[in-house]
Amino acid sequence: MVQPRVAVVGGVNMDLVFSAPRRPQPGETLVGTAFGTFVGGKGANQAVAAARAGAHVEFVGRLGADDFGRDIAAVLENEGISLRHVIRDAEAGTGVAEIVVEPDGTNSIIVVPRANGRLSARDVARARGAIAGCSVLLLQLEVPVAASEAAARAAKQTGATVILNPAPAADIPATLLARVDVLTPNEPETMQLTGIAPHTPEDAARAGRALLQRGVGAVVLTLGERGALVVDEDGAERVPSFEVPAVDTTAAGDAFCGALGVALAEGRSLREATRFACAAGALAVTKMGAGPSLPARQEIERLLSGQE
Numbered sequence: 001m002v003q004p005r006v007a008v009v010g011g012v013n014m015d016l017v018f019s020a021p022r023r024p025q026p027g028e029t030l031v032g033t034a035f036g037t038f039v040g041g042k043g044a045n046q047a048v049a050a051a052r053a054g055a056h057v058e059f060v061g062r063l064g065a066d067d068f069g070r071d072i073a074a075v076l077e078n079e080g081i082s083l084r085h086v087i088r089d090a091e092a093g094t095g096v097a098e099i100v101v102e103p104d105g106t107n108s109i110i111v112v113p114r115a116n117g118r119l120s121a122r123d124v125a126r127a128r129g130a131i132a133g134c135s136v137l138l139l140q141l142e143v144p145v146a147a148s149e150a151a152a153r154a155a156k157q158t159g160a161t162v163i164l165n166p167a168p169a170a171d172i173p174a175t176l177l178a179r180v181d182v183l184t185p186n187e188p189e190t191m192q193l194t195g196i197a198p199h200t201p202e203d204a205a206r207a208g209r210a211l212l213q214r215g216v217g218a219v220v221l222t223l224g225e226r227g228a229l230v231v232d233e234d235g236a237e238r239v240p241s242f243e244v245p246a247v248d249t250t251a252a253g254d255a256f257c258g259a260l261g262v263a264l265a266e267g268r269s270l271r272e273a274t275r276f277a278c279a280a281g282a283l284a285v286t287k288m289g290a291g292p293s294l295p296a297r298q299e300i301e302r303l304l305s306g307q308e
């Protein structure tokens with residue numbers, strides 16, 4: 001099979017991860033139980049997820065000209081990801097994220113974008129050739145929306161599939177939504193975008209339809225342990241998740257989106273691709289940290305064939 005090609009235009013962070021019994025209250029100092037630094041950022045995570053799932057990946061973004069930037073570039077290159085369109089920014093540091101992981105695996109995250117916030121439409125225009133050579137483009141909302149819009153425009157000119165993971169939740173201009181083939185919000189993002197909490201199957205389908213009306217081609221709502229709901233012109237269909245022990249949910253959504261992109265680039269249907277992505281997302285919650293938890297293709301296929 002020809003290797004699928006996926007472009008990612010997005011954010012990259014150094015994640016500073018604290019395990020703790022809970023989040024501290026205002027004014028409180030709490031003793032944590034573990035600490036680690038990991039390559040993260042939704043763009044970089046989705047790039048690594050796509051590379052491990054089998055794609056050639058072109059990453060477009062900005063790193064600082066600092067130690068974090070150097071270390072992250074080495075890790076991404078080691079994954080085989082092309083960084084020819086990653087700018088080393090001398091004016092701003094590499095993006096950082098403070099992540100607290102609680103004993104049940106849930107996390108809370110503060111991101112400071114730094115260099116990510118300086119990715120421009122012009123930077124993306126320089127990478128047009130690389131984006132045009134890919135059949136899927138993955139976007140998130142951790143870089144300025146003008147950069148994402150420029151990338152979506154470039155991708156649509158060559159007929160690529162544009163996947164937008166609307167994270168972290170923010171207002172999305174109609175001009176960007178009109179170029180999105182697949183939107184992948186999680187529950188809080190769905191709530192923020194539609195005002196509908198997708199707690200019941202009916203409400204989830206209603207929220208998906210409300211998003212379709214805003215101009216996207218299809219919606220895949222990610223519902224954690226309830227799996228995912230595909231909503232498109234053919235209707236709404238739930239794709240179940242896989243039962244796994246939860247250690248750290250960080251980057252589960254990124255694993256999902258990276259794998260979804262690869263499966264669509266391989267020509268699978270949206271429902272088949274969503275099942276592949278659900279397996280990748282489930283595997284990602286079984287390990288600590290963003291980068292280390294993103295599964296290899298073999299692991300995804302093993303889970304899908306019921307051998308885990």
Ligand code: RIB
Pocket residue numbers: 013014015039040041042045096097109111142250251252253254290
């Ligand atoms: O989706 C998880 C990611 O969100 C983390 O890696 C962190 O950097 C934030 O961008």
